[in-house]
Amino acid sequence: MELNLTGKVAIITGSSKGIGYYTAMQLVKEGAKVVLCARGEKQLQVAAGCIKNETGEEVLIVPTDTTKEKDCKKLIERTIGHYGQIDILINNAGTASANPFEAVSSKLWQADLDLKVFGAIHCSKYAVPYMRKVGGGAIVNVTAVMAKTPPASSLPTTVSRAAGLALTKAMSRDLGRDNIRVNSVCIGLIRSDQLEKKWKREEPNLSWEEYSHNIGQAIPLGRVGDTQEAANVITFLVSDAASYVTGTAINIDGGSGHAL
Structure with a gap:
């Protein structure tokens, strides 16, 4: 199967470790030019060094706090300044925060929404115009399988992740005419x-x-699940092999979810 990622430019938030890092490694192996971003510059440097050692390819690192719109804008500007285009955006930045409803403070609600929802919104907002310039693109919002059927004491994460699913569907409807595909992956026990x-x-x-x-x-x-298994699905979704897939959410959960 031809993924046709050679020459594509991909931004991955939260990519200094975990699923974001493994996805970055896979995209580089498939020929993409990759931008790593996370809050910690030292961790980004380590991740970039590991990718260089395994693939021989350089990646761009941009320390970014995606809870801040100005940082999201800077991330896109740095990418354009370095590579001149954007084809792929993977909104992966996030943390797990699961509590009973009454235990969640207003500050925690805001912090979770800023990271998982507004981070994806702001990165997408600034990336989409450049995707239009190259004739299209692919966005993947990394969410959680619990967003579809939230269990007790799973707040605020499941609410933020459910908002990410709604964002995915709405964006796919608005951006499809520009050949910009928007999908979600719902992570289970990985x-x-x-x-x-x-x-x-x-x-x-x-x-x-x-x-x-x-x-x-x-x-x-x-x-x-293995981290690489999640990276494989994300890589497929941003590739030409998934050129007719948009507005959907794929569970990567070993069958544990209670919703399709």
């Missing part, structure tokens, strides 16, 4: 920085293999 922190916090005496085996038993496929 080995990520967030899940590893939970493991070390809750079961520090267990190895990763033991911990993941225990929590993976309730998943139909019987295991926790």
Whole structure:
């Protein structure tokens, strides 16, 4: 299957580690020019060095706080200044925040919405005009499978992620005529920085293999997903192989979700 990513320019937020980093690595291997962004410059430098060591290719790093619109604008401007175009945007920046409704402060609500919803809005807002200039593009909003069927004590994350799903559908309707495709991936139990922190916090005496085996038993496929598996789906969605796919949300959850 030809993915046709050679010469494409891709921005990935939250890409110093986890799913964002693995996706960046995969896109570089498929021929794309990649921009890494996250808040921590040192972590970005480490990620860029790892990609260089494995692929031989340089990536652009832009330290960015996507909760700030001015940083999102700067990210797009730096990308254009360096590569001259934007074809792909992956809105991946986010954290896990799951609490009972009454335990969520106004400050936490605002911080979560700023990061997961307005970060995607602002990055997309500034990237879309440049996608139009090259005849189209692809945007992927990384959300969570719980956004479709929120369980108890899952706030504010599930609300922010559900807003991301609505944003995806609405954007796909508005931007389709410009050949800009917008999709979501809904992440379930995938080995990520967030899940590893939970493991070390809750079961520090267990190895990763033991911990993941225990929590993976309730998943139909019987295991926790690998980070690379999420990166593979995202890479497909931004490629020409998915040229007729837009306005949809794909679960990457081993079958654990309760909604299609």
